[in-house]
Amino acid sequence: MTVPSIKKRRPFWMTPFGREPWGDLWTDRLWPEWPRYGGDEFIPVSNFYEKDGKFFLTAELPGVKREDIGIDIDSNVVTISGKRQSEKEEEGADYYLKESAYGSFSKSYRLPAEIEEDKVEATFKDGVLKVVMPHKEAPTRKKIEITEK
Numbered sequence: 001m002t003v004p005s006i007k008k009r010r011p012f013w014m015t016p017f018g019r020e021p022w023g024d025l026w027t028d029r030l031w032p033e034w035p036r037y038g039g040d041e042f043i044p045v046s047n048f049y050e051k052d053g054k055f056f057l058t059a060e061l062p063g064v065k066r067e068d069i070g071i072d073i074d075s076n077v078v079t080i081s082g083k084r085q086s087e088k089e090e091e092g093a094d095y096y097l098k099e100s101a102y103g104s105f106s107k108s109y110r111l112p113a114e115i116e117e118d119k120v121e122a123t124f125k126d127g128v129l130k131v132v133m134p135h136k137e138a139p140t141r142k143k144i145e146i147t148e149k
Helices: 022-030
Strands: 045-051 054-060 069-074 077-084 103-110 121-125 128-134
Touching: 045 103, 054 077, 069 128, 077 128
Parallel strands: none
Antiparallel strands: 045 054, 054 128, 069 077, 077 103, 121 128
8 A cells, every 4th residue: 555645735825726736826936935845955954143253154964965065255145055966766665755855056145244255264064064254354444643834
């Protein structure tokens, strides 16, 4: 006996035209960030905060290899990207639940201030990426004295 796979549905108020997939025509345009439960899109969980004159960005990337991660900084926007490879499915197996998500991802974060790009440090340990970005020091003010001639 085969048990059908469990699929999470959107709340009823997000599907005014009835059941899925008709609701997708309307809701995907208004709420594109609503997660798709097909298991085909990997979206890492991240934290972005500021402390002691530095910005910190952490991203949980379980199952992602270090060489598959990229970090780009352009015009005060930090982008992390990468991919998580899919595992081979068991042939002849009846899956009761499959929630694993695989594929490419890219997330961008606008920095609230300028940073010292040459002093950015990134580490990847136990599936967690940590990026430390020190603030660019503000230009110092110099008071000019006016003398009489």
